[in-house]
Amino acid sequence: MWKTGFLFFYLLCLSVFDGKEKRVPMILLIIGTAAACAVGIYGALRGRRGLECLLGLIPGLCLLIVAWATKKAGYADGIVLAVVGAFEGFRGCMLIFSISLITLSVCCAVLLLLKRVQRNSILPYIPFLCTGYLLWKVMAL
Amino acid sequence: MEGDGSVKKCYGGEAGAYLTVEAALVLPVVLSVLLFVIYAMFFQYNRCVAEQDLGVLALRGAVSRTEDKELLAEEIEKYASEVDYGKYFMWKAGGIDLKLEGNQLRVSVQGELSYPLHVWKTMSVYENHRVNPTFFVRQCRKLIGGK
Numbered sequence: 001m002w003k004t005g006f007l008f009f010y011l012l013c014l015s016v017f018d019g020k021e022k023r024v025p026m027i028l029l030i031i032g033t034a035a036a037c038a039v040g041i042y043g044a045l046r047g048r049r050g051l052e053c054l055l056g057l058i059p060g061l062c063l064l065i066v067a068w069a070t071k072k073a074g075y076a077d078g079i080v081l082a083v084v085g086a087f088e089g090f091r092g093c094m095l096i097f098s099i100s101l102i103t104l105s106v107c108c109a110v111l112l113l114l115k116r117v118q119r120n121s122i123l124p125y126i127p128f129l130c131t132g133y134l135l136w137k138v139m140a141l
Numbered sequence: 142m143e144g145d146g147s148v149k150k151c152y153g154g155e156a157g158a159y160l161t162v163e164a165a166l167v168l169p170v171v172l173s174v175l176l177f178v179i180y181a182m183f184f185q186y187n188r189c190v191a192e193q194d195l196g197v198l199a200l201r202g203a204v205s206r207t208e209d210k211e212l213l214a215e216e217i218e219k220y221a222s223e224v225d226y227g228k229y230f231m232w233k234a235g236g237i238d239l240k241l242e243g244n245q246l247r248v249s250v251q252g253e254l255s256y257p258l259h260v261w262k263t264m265s266v267y268e269n270h271r272v273n274p275t276f277f278v279r280q281c282r283k284l285i286g287g288k
Contacts, residue, residue, distance in 0.1 A: 072160065073164055
């Protein structure tokens with residue numbers, strides 16, 4: 001429960017910064033990474049949870065590679081997704097990622113139809129990740 | 142955070158957190174296609190392994206010398222209980238179903254792979270005709286005039 005609360009609060013904080021400036025402070029990313037490492041180490045010491053944490057990093061690392069290769073995404077998105085993956089495991093992370101991407105793409109399609117954005121316009125991603133996390137938790141209940 | 146609204150001054154560094162509209166539209170499509178291909182490969186792999194296991198069971202049943210049907214069913218069920226489910230991946234296998242009608246042995250199994258928001262099901266069937274080599278050889282010998 002504390003993990004859910006922490007992660008949601010963390011994503012909410014990042015969403016505020018991201019929504020305002022489409023950038024997030026590095027200190028928050030460092031805090032998230034440290035928390036993810038702590039969760040991973042604690043899980044590894046207690047049993048098989050460590051492997052799940054490692055697998056959960058895969059979607060975030062893939063997004064980092066996409067960001068590095070195409071410059072169409074920010075590095076912080078990948079890092080935050082990896083943090084979410086460390087907390088929720090591979091399956092949870094993939095579902096949250098999918099939900100957030102679907103929400104974002106629907107939003108983009110609507111904005112494109114309304115001619116409010118163009119192909120190369122940038123949109124904040126972390127608020128959608130936070131929405132995805134919230135929706136996933138609601139669906140899991 | 143004061144004055145020009147820059148976060149940089151307060152925290153010493155920032156990282157971009159955005160997706161372009163293009164990426165937001167392309168990424169879900171790429172992700173869906175990748176997931177579909179990966180799951181389809183898992184599904185195909187599990188189906189092939191299930192068919193292989195059934196093939197082995199059907200062959201064992203077909204070459205068994207046991208004449209009594211109940212004993213034969215028990216024998217095949219014993220083999221079926223020895224099937225190693227550890228080699229299946231993300232697979233939920235049902236029980237192995239055996240049917241013996243005359244000399245026709247039919248072995249089948251159902252399995253399913255959980256795809257996000259959907260379940261892929263399959264049913265593998267293997268049929269073999271039971272043979273008795275000794276009886277067959279004797280019949281052939283009789284045909285060619287032997288004892």
